[in-house]
Amino acid sequence: MSCMEQYDVVVIGGGPGGYPAALRAAQHGLSVALVEERYLGGECTNYACIPTKALLSITKKNIGIKPSEAYEFTKSVVGRVRSGIKLLLKKRGVAIHKGRAKIESTNIVSIDGEVRVKCSKGIIIATGTSPISIPGINVDGEYIHNNRTIIDALRERSSSINSILVVGGGPAGLEYAEIFSRLGAEVIVVEILDRILPMMDREASSIVSRYLKKLGVRIYTSTSIKSVERINGKIRTRIGGERVEEVDMILLSVGRRPNTSNLGLESVGVRLDEKGYIITNSRLQTSVPSIYAVGDVTGQPLLAHKAIHQGLIAADNLAGRSRLYRNDIVPSVVYTGIEVAQVGFSLSSAREKGYDAREAKIRLGAVPLAVVEGVEYGLVKIIYDASTKRVLGATLVMPHASELISLISLAILKHLTLRELSEVIYQHPTFSEAIGEASLVGLGEPLHYIR
Secondary structure: OOEEEEEEEEEEOOOOOHHHHHHHHHHOOOOEEEEEOOOOOHHHHHHOHHHHHHHHHHHHHOOOOOHHHHHHHHHHHHHHHHHHHHHHHHHOOOEEEEOOEEEEEOOEEEEOOOEEEEEEEEEEEOOOEEEOOEOOEOOOOOOEEOOOOHHHHHHHOOOOOOEEEEEOOOHHHHHHHHHHHHOOOEEEEEOOOOOOOOOOOHHHHHHHHHHHHHOOOEEEOOOOEEEEEEEOOEEEEEEOOOEEEEEOEEEEOOOEEEOOOOOOHHHHOOOEOOOOOEOOOOOOEOOOOOEEEOHHHHOOOOOHHHHHHHHHHHHHHHOOOOOOOOHHHOOEEEOOOOOEEEEEOOHHHHHHOOOOEEEEEEEHHHOHHHHHHOOOOOEEEEEEEOOOOEEEEEEEEOOOHHHHHHHHHHHHHOOOEHHHHHOOOOOOOOOOHHHHHHHHHHOOOOOOOOO
16 A cells, blocks of 8 residues: 555545535535546446436437437537536545555545545545346447437447337436437337336326337337347347347346445445345445445435435535435436326325325326427326325426426425425416426315316
């Protein structure tokens, strides 16, 4: 070991959980070292949230754009976001170390076995997750891809992406299905469960399915890939029983595993669950009180905004505040052309928790802007307690659902009622009016909606 550095806090991982934690700790006047093995911004900035949104944006705005042009735009966006994160960290005085971290003790972290960092306050682990494959179908970065290799394929195989098979009907898989459809490819989606978006509202799943099929995407549910072989520059796959498809590429979007191996967690007593995720309490402390964990490495939901929120909470608690994390106010979003956003309880989960839950639902035909934009088939569902009218959750299926779901998160956080939601002044014409109208439906006072 060449040297020992001293800081108040060491953050392991520079993604959406780690870098906000480092920034917040520095705001508290603490000295901070951040260790990142690959790229600042982590999975979200470099391989997931930002690239997919860039690709969705550029392919919607530019019909007929070449994959290589979409690649260049996306790489430019990723580079700018990553540079911004680096600038923020430097301006706040955070020491950035590139390398692999290993926890040697409850207050010492080594970096690539060369530099040792001692911390007086604590450690925040934000190492995220990595994509998994399917047994027998290995990612090669040429014909078979995951989210870390698929973007480069837009450049390297720009002229030969005429068809793609997406394995996995979750949010990421469906966003890529839309992207490649807009790039002119034939797209097939295979989902092993009985519907796409299986963890979200069933009606929302059905709406997105119809939307993608209108784009020409073929969707097969309750089925899986049985075999894969390369033939004459193509991939021949057998889907389910007898269906055979030949495609140019396969994208695997089938799940992730936590990056917890070789971190030294076992040696210091940090407990993991049966899937390898780090177990934390509501303060985001691990089984070792001076070691915190945030983001994907703590388990579901695997979302960047959850990681950011947790990073801030962990840093605040390490600095002496007392904040608790709540999983029920974390929204889930699908950024397809008709967006889906969901937060809090569903009707069934609320009833399982003992609430006398009800559902206030409207189709978007009651909202003039939805008529203007031709999305009357969208919907809003608000879940509420029958006796108190307290808001418990919601599902939005509409353009800009990702922007509007935060209003429902706030309602859940502050224990707001349908009456209070209905008294908000919603700009006209906007999609936000659907939330007010659904609230009135729940109160039995619909204004623009006839049951």
